[in-house]
Amino acid sequence: MSYREGRFWQPDVTVATVVVRDGRLLMVEERAQGKLVFNQPAGHLEPDESLSEAALRETREETGWDVKLTAFIGAYQWKAETDRHYLRFAFAAEPLAHDAARELDEGIVQALWMTPAELQEQQARHRSPLVWQVVQDYLAGRRSPLSMLQQIA
Template sequence: MGRRDYENDPHAPRANSLVPAASAVVTDNVGRILLQRRVDNGMWALPGGRMEIGETLPGCAVRETREETGLDVELVGIVGTYSDPGHVFAYDDGEVRQEFSICFLARPVGGQLAVSDESTEVRWFDPAEVDDLPMVSGVRKRVDDWRAGTMPALR
């Protein structure tokens, strides 16, 4: 299903959905960051997705990372919380979701890198390589917050 991101765009459709979600900045022992190239928009992104009934947000981040990258991770911190009502995701099926996500910091503890039905490529990047990668602004904000090394102010 295709998706389009709108951030502070006066022409964006109105949100009709609010879904808890989690993502993860996964780093390895040499400081590289794990990213996936998404099928739905061709952009590089952090692993993550919507929380399912019966799970916690941390559990969601662990599950989504495993499903989308093949890696098992341990959560070691929080990068930030993201709930800007001016940032919406419009899906082909008519859902327009307001951003509501917590981004965790994680490290790999097992598994093996693999693409999923949501990605065309999964790989590690040196932080300096990330600036030139195509990614939506919300993902770039999370990566920049991670690189800044401090949790951003709550919004």
């Protein structure tokens, strides 16, 4: 059970949401490690929160958009160069309403709609390889029912 140097290993559990409107993807431009990067609305799972609740909250906090989750795209495991391990749970969603007056999360420069081609052209500025992989899977039609994910109380 122990990890290097007596520490316990625990991956970062994150959620991401692919929101599509008129063929465009809702993305965030954010500051991360001193760079301006692109990401889906995404963030960490908080205590006492389901994965779907986290996806809805993060999307609202980072973009000002309320969305309806429509499908589960997949689960992704990635080890960053910093040796941090991430487990990302990705969802597909439809936009419902936008609150233009909402202040966006710290670090978020802007929320914007990009075509898949525009996003791919900016691949060097993706926050992680997970960004494009999730979009590729979405575009390939990878969808599972939300009922695949269950929270046991």
